[in-house]
Amino acid sequence: MRLLHPRVATVLGWLTLVSLVALALFGLWGAPPDEVQGDAQRLMYLHVPTAWLAYLAFFITALASALYLWPRTRAQTWDRMAGASAELGVLFTGLTLFVGSLWGRAVWGVWWAWDARLVTTAVLFFLYLGYLALRHTAADPVSGARRNAVAALIVFIDVPIVHFSVEWWRTLHQQATVFNPELSAEIGGVMAWTLWLGVLAFTLLYVYLLDRRYQLATLEDELDADGLDAAIVARIAEADGTPAPGRSEPPGGPMTTPVSAP
Amino acid sequence: MSVLADAGLVAAKDLRIEARSRVTLAQVLPFGIIVLLLFAFALDPDRGRLAAVAPGLFWVAVMLAALLAIGRSFAIEQLHGARDGLRLSGIDGAAVFLGKAAAIAAQLAVLEVLLGLGVAALYGVDVTSVVVLVAAGMAATAGLAATGTLFGVLAAGLRLRETLLPLLLLPVITPVMLGATRAFESGLGGDPAEGWPWIALLGAFAGLYLAVGVLAFGSLWEDA
Amino acid sequence: MMPLVHLRSVVSLIGGFPALAGVDFDARAGEVVLITGPNGAGKTTLLRVIAGLAPVLRGEVMVEGRDVVADRTAARRSLALVAHDTFCYDDLTARENLRFAARASGRDRAAADAALERCGLTRQARVTHGGLSAGQRRRLALGVALVREPTLWLLDEPHAGLDAHGRALLDDIVTGAAGSGGTVVLASHELGLARPLATREVTLAGGRVTSSTDAPGPTDPRPSTTPGDGRDAGGTGSAGGPAKPSERERAR
Numbered sequence: 001m002r003l004l005h006p007r008v009a010t011v012l013g014w015l016t017l018v019s020l021v022a023l024a025l026f027g028l029w030g031a032p033p034d035e036v037q038g039d040a041q042r043l044m045y046l047h048v049p050t051a052w053l054a055y056l057a058f059f060i061t062a063l064a065s066a067l068y069l070w071p072r073t074r075a076q077t078w079d080r081m082a083g084a085s086a087e088l089g090v091l092f093t094g095l096t097l098f099v100g101s102l103w104g105r106a107v108w109g110v111w112w113a114w115d116a117r118l119v120t121t122a123v124l125f126f127l128y129l130g131y132l133a134l135r136h137t138a139a140d141p142v143s144g145a146r147r148n149a150v151a152a153l154i155v156f157i158d159v160p161i162v163h164f165s166v167e168w169w170r171t172l173h174q175q176a177t178v179f180n181p182e183l184s185a186e187i188g189g190v191m192a193w194t195l196w197l198g199v200l201a202f203t204l205l206y207v208y209l210l211d212r213r214y215q216l217a218t219l220e221d222e223l224d225a226d227g228l229d230a231a232i233v234a235r236i237a238e239a240d241g242t243p244a245p246g247r248s249e250p251p252g253g254p255m256t257t258p259v260s261a262p
Numbered sequence: 263m264s265v266l267a268d269a270g271l272v273a274a275k276d277l278r279i280e281a282r283s284r285v286t287l288a289q290v291l292p293f294g295i296i297v298l299l300l301f302a303f304a305l306d307p308d309r310g311r312l313a314a315v316a317p318g319l320f321w322v323a324v325m326l327a328a329l330l331a332i333g334r335s336f337a338i339e340q341l342h343g344a345r346d347g348l349r350l351s352g353i354d355g356a357a358v359f360l361g362k363a364a365a366i367a368a369q370l371a372v373l374e375v376l377l378g379l380g381v382a383a384l385y386g387v388d389v390t391s392v393v394v395l396v397a398a399g400m401a402a403t404a405g406l407a408a409t410g411t412l413f414g415v416l417a418a419g420l421r422l423r424e425t426l427l428p429l430l431l432l433p434v435i436t437p438v439m440l441g442a443t444r445a446f447e448s449g450l451g452g453d454p455a456e457g458w459p460w461i462a463l464l465g466a467f468a469g470l471y472l473a474v475g476v477l478a479f480g481s482l483w484e485d486a
Numbered sequence: 487m488m489p490l491v492h493l494r495s496v497v498s499l500i501g502g503f504p505a506l507a508g509v510d511f512d513a514r515a516g517e518v519v520l521i522t523g524p525n526g527a528g529k530t531t532l533l534r535v536i537a538g539l540a541p542v543l544r545g546e547v548m549v550e551g552r553d554v555v556a557d558r559t560a561a562r563r564s565l566a567l568v569a570h571d572t573f574c575y576d577d578l579t580a581r582e583n584l585r586f587a588a589r590a591s592g593r594d595r596a597a598a599d600a601a602l603e604r605c606g607l608t609r610q611a612r613v614t615h616g617g618l619s620a621g622q623r624r625r626l627a628l629g630v631a632l633v634r635e636p637t638l639w640l641l642d643e644p645h646a647g648l649d650a651h652g653r654a655l656l657d658d659i660v661t662g663a664a665g666s667g668g669t670v671v672l673a674s675h676e677l678g679l680a681r682p683l684a685t686r687e688v689t690l691a692g693g694r695v696t697s698s699t700d701a702p703g704p705t706d707p708r709p710s711t712t713p714g715d716g717r718d719a720g721g722t723g724s725a726g727g728p729a730k731p732s733e734r735e736r737a738r
Contacts, residue, residue, distance in 0.1 A: 126433035133429055137420050140499060140541040143485035150478050151416055157474060158434050165437040165463060169444065228504065232497065232693075235507040238526075239692030268590070275575070275586050282577040282614070338575060342615070346539055347573025347630065350566070351590035352559050484558065485541075 001218055003081070003211045016208050019201035026194040034191075040106035043099055045194055049202035050096040051121065057089030057206065058128060058156065065152035068145060076221065079145035082152055083135055084213035086128050088206060093125040116170040120163050127155050127162075141224070265357045272353065272361025276335060277368060285334055286369045294327040294377045298384055312385040317446035320381045321439055324374055325406070329428055331369050332410040335362055336418035345419070355480020359411055363475065367407035374399055387450045394449035394457040401464035402442035408471035409434055415482050437467050488551060489514045490638055490669045491536055496545035498528075498535050505531035507693030509545070513671050515637075518664045518703060520684035521673040527690040529673035530569070533640045536671065537567045549638060565638040566631035570646070572623050573630055576616035580607050580626050583615055588633040597633050605629040606651050621649035628655055637668040645676040657683065664703070 004012065027045040034041035061082045068078035100118055105111050112118070135148050280286055301319045305311050312319075339345040348358065378395075381387060389395070410431060417427040441460040448457030489512040498506040505528045513519045521529050534540035535547055538558040547554040552561040574583040581602055588598035602608055605625040610618060618626060624647045631639070644656055660670050660683045674680040681687070685703035689696045 123433050123436050126429070130426075130430040130433060133422075133426060134416060137422065137426070138501065140485070140543075142543065143541050147416070147482060147485045150482055154412060154474055154478060155434065157470065158437070161437045161463075161467060161470070162433075165440045168463075169440050172444075228499070228502075232504045232507045235504045235693045237692060239694060239696050271586070271589055275578070278582070279575055279577040338577075341576060343569070343571025343573050344575055346567075346571065347587065348590065349539065350537060350562055350573075351587065351634075352562055352592070353590050354559070 002215045004207075009208065009211050012204060012208050012211075016201065016204040019197065019204055023194070023198050023201045026190070026197060031190045031194040037107045040103060043103040043106065045198040047096060047099040047103055048195060049198040050092045050099060051117070052199055053202050053206050054089055054093040054096050054121065054124065056203070057085045057092060058124065058159070060085040060210075061089060061128075061131075061152050062156035065149035065156075068149040069153070076145060079148060080214055080217040080221065081210070082148065083132075084210055084217055086132055086135070086152070087213060088209055090125065090128050090132060092202075092206075093121055093128065096121050097125060114170065116167045119170070120166045123162050123166070124159065127158065131155055265354050265360070268353045268357035269360035269364065272348075272358055273364040273368075276338075276362060276365035279338055280365070280369060286331055286373065290327050290330045290334070290369075291373055291376055293330060294323045294373060295380050297323040297326055298377065298380055302384060307385075313387050313451070316381050316385040316387045317450055318443045319385070320377060320446065321402070321442045323377055324370065325432065325435065325439065327373055327377070328366075328370055328406050328410055329431065331366055331373070332414040332431075333417075333424065333427060335366055335411070336414050336423075340419055349484065355483045356476040358483060359475045359479035360472075362414075363407040363411040363472070366410055367403050370403045370406060371399070374403065389449065390451055391449040391454035391457070394445060394454045394461070397461050398442055398445035398449065398457060398464060401461055401468055402438050402445075404468035405438045405464055405471060406435060408468060408475050409438075412471065412475050412479060412482070415479060438464060441467070490550055491671065492546070492548040493532075493535070494546050496535060496547060497543045498531050498540050499543050500531055500540065504693055505540075506535065509535075509690075509693065509695055511688065511695055513638075513669050515667045515669055516664055516685075518660055518670040518672065518683050518685045520680050520687045520701070521671065521690055522675075522677065522687060523690035523696075528693045529690055530642050532690065533567060533569070533642050533671065533673055536638075537565060537640055538562055539567070564636055565640060566634045566636035567640040567642070568627055568631045568644050569640075569642040572615070572627040574615040574623070574626060577614055579612050579614050580618065580622075580629075581611040583626060584629050584633060587630045591634045593633050593635065597635070601629040601632040604632060605655060620647045621652055624648045625652045625655060628652065628659065632659070637663075639663050639668065639670040639672075641670065641672040641674075643674055643676075644672065645674060645679045653679065 002009065023045060027042050031042070031045070033039045064078040064082040064085065067073045068075070068082065097118070100121070101111050104113050131148075131152055134151055139147060298319065301315075301323075302312060305315065339348065378399075382389075413427060413431045413434065417423040417430060420426060441464040445457040445460040445464070448454050448460075491511065491513040493509050493511040496506050496509045496511075497504060507528075509528070509532060511532070521532065523529055531540050535542060536549060536554070538547075538554045538561060542555050549561040550564055554561040573587070575586075578586065581598065584598040584602050585595055588594065588601070602611055605628055607622060607625060607629065610622055613622075615623065615626065624644075628644075639659070641656075641660075645653065648656060660672070663670050664685065670683075672680060672683070681701065683703070684701045686698060686700050688698045
C-alpha cells in the first residue's frame with residue numbers, strides 16, 4: 001500500500017519541510033556570496049542536489065526493474081516503484097536543466113552551454129521521458145510490467161556510455177571546461193555545509209514524494225482491479241442475456257446454466 | 263535448429279522481402295537524400311560550411327532513414343499476423359533479434375554507401391582514410407541495428423509507434439552519433455589516428471547492445 | 487487419459503476487457519470440439535490462449551501436459567493455429583511462404599512442397615501472397631499449418647472465405663487429424679459445415695463455457711482416397727450439412 005508507515009511518512013514530511021526551509025535560509029542568507037560569481041552562485045544549492053536526485057531516481061528505477069525481473073523478488077510493487085521513481089527523475093532532471101540554465105545565464109550570460117554534464121543530463125531527460133511514454137501505452141497488466149522492467153534496464157545500461165562519450169567529446173574541445181560553475185566556486189565552510197544540507201533536504205523530499213506517488217499508483221492498481229472484478233461479473237452476465245458489459249451491478253444470483261467439465 | 267541458422271532464415275526472409283518490394287531503395291533512400299538537400303538549403307552551400315559539417319549531417323540523415331527502415335522491418339510482421347506465425351513457429355527470440363538486426367544492418371549499409379556518395383558529391387568532401395570510414399561505418403551500423411531492433415519491437419504494434427520509436431531510440435544512440443561523427447571527421451580531412459578511439463567506443467556499444475538484444479528481445483517479442 | 491488441452495479457471499484480458507472470465511475446458515485426443523457462441527463470446531481468445539498468443543491473467547493452460555504460460559515454446563511445438571490472419575508475407579510467393587514456415591518449424595523444403603500440392607496451389611506457387619485471391623490465401627493459411635504437422639489443430643472460423651476446394655481440404659484435415667489421434671478445436675459460426683465434423687459441441691458465452699454436448703462426429707474418420715460421386719456425409723444427427731464435395735473436384 002505504501003512504502004513507509006504513515007506515521008513515519010508524516011514525520012518525514014515535516015523533516016523535509018524543515019530542511020527545505022533551512023536550506024532556503026542558508027542558501028539565500030546564511031552562506032556568503034561567492035567571490036567570483038556573486039549571489040548567482042547560490043543557485044548551486046539547488047542545482048547540485050537536483051542533479052544528484054535525478055541520478056538517484058533513475059538508479060532506483062533500474063534497481064526496482066531488476067528486482068521485478070528477478071523471479072525470487074518478483075512483485076507488482078517494484079513496477080510501481082520504478083514508474084514512480086522515473087517520474088520523479090524526469091521532474092528533477094528537468095529542474096536541474098532549468099536551474100543550470102538560469103545559473104549559466106546569470107554567470108556567463110548564456111542560457112545554455114555545451115558542458116558535458118548539462119548535455120548528459122539533457123540526454124538523460126529524454127531517455128526517461130521515452131521510458132515514461134512507453135509505460136503509458138496500453139499493455140496487459142502482467143506482461144506490461146515485465147516489458148517496462150526490461151525497457152528500463154535497456155535504457156539504464158546506456159547511461160554510463162552516454163556519460164562517457166559526452167564527457168570525452170567535450171574534453172576534446174578547448175572551450176569545454178570554461179562552463180563549470182561548480183568548479184570555479186570555492187566550496188568551504190558554511191557553503192559546504194549548505195550544500196550538504198541541500199542534498200539532504202532534497203533526498204528527504206525524494207523519499208517523501210516517492211512514497212506518495214507509490215501510494216497513488218497502488219490506489220490506481222486497486223481501482224483497476226475492482227474495475228476488473230466488476231467487468232468480469234458483467235461479462236459473465238452476458239451469458240444470461242443481460243445487456244452490455246459496463247454495468248457494474250451483479251446479475252441476480254449465480255449463473256444457472258450448466259457448466260460441465262468434459 | 264540452431265539460433266544462428268534460424269537467424270539466417272529470418273534475415274534471408276527480410277532481405278528477400280526487401281529485394282522484392284524495394285522499399286528501402288525506392289522510399290527510404292530518397293528520403294535520406296532529401297534530408298541532405300534540406301540541410302544544404304538550410305546551411306547555404308555558398309558559405310563553404312557544408313564540407314566541414316558533412317560528417318554530422320550524413321549521420322543525422324542515416325539516423326532518420328534508419329527510423330523508417332526499422333519501422334518497416336516490424337510493419338511487415340504486423341501485416342497478416344506474421345508476427346504470431348513467427349512466434350508459433352518456435353524460433354527463439356534471440357534468433358529473431360539477430361536475423362532482423364542483420365537485415366536492418368544490411369539495408370543500412372547500402373543506404374550509407376549511397377548516401378555517402380551523395381554527401382561526397384553534394385557537399386564536396388576530402389577523404390583521408392577509407393579504412394577509418396569503413397570501420398566506423400560498420401561499428402556504428404551494428405550499434406544502430408541492434409538498438410533499432412530492440413526499440414523497434416517495443417514500439418511495434420502500438421498505435422503510437424511512429425512517434426514513440428524516435429523518442430525511444432534517438433536519445434539512446436547519442437554515443438553512436440557522437441562516435442560516428444567524430445570518426446568520420448577524422449577520416450574526411452582530419453587525422454585518422456584520432457578516429458580509432460571513437461571506433462572502439464562504437465564497437466563496444468554495438469557489442470553491448472547485441473548482447474542485450476540476444477538476452478532481452480525474446481521476452482519483449484512475446485509480450486504483445 | 488490426460489487431456490491434450492486443459493484449461494482451468496482461465497481469465498484473459500484483451501485491451502483491459504475480460505474476454506475470458508473463468509474458462510474450464512478440456513479436449514482429448516481424437517476429439518473434434520466445436521466451439522460455438524455469439525460474437526464477442528471469447529472464441530478467438532480461447533484459441534489464442536491455447537496457442538500462447540493471448541495473455542493469461544488467472545488460471546492454468548496446459549497443452550500436452552506442458553504449461554503454456556511457463557514454457558511457451560515447448561507447448562507450441564505440436565500445435566497449429568488457423569485464424570483470420572494467414573501468417574504470411576505479402577511479398578513472398580506461396581511457395582516461399584510455405585518454405586519459410588516449414589524451415590521455421592524445423593521441417594524441410596519437401597514438406598513445404600507437399601503442403602503446396604495438398605492445398606492445390608501448385609499453379610500459384612510463384613504468385614505472391616499479396617496477389618492471391620482470398621480463397622487461395624485461406625488455403626495457403628491451411629498449408630502453413632499443415633507443414634507444422636501438428637497433433638493439435640486450432641481453427642478459428644476456418645470456413646470463412648474458403649472456396650469449395652478449400653472446404654474439402656479442411657474436412658480432410660479435420661477428419662484425418664481426429665482419426666490419427668490428434669485433436670481439433672474448432673470455433674465456428676458455420677454450424678451447417680462444422681457440426682458434421684464435431685464429436686463434441688461446447689458453447690461459450692460471456693467469456694465462460696456454458697454447455698458441452700457430445701455429438702456423433704464425422705462418420706468417415708479416415709480420409710477417403712477413392713474417387714467418387716458427391717457423397718453425403720450421412721447420419722450426422724444434426725440439421726443435415728451439405729454433401730461432401732466430390733472427390734473429383736478435390737483431385738483437380
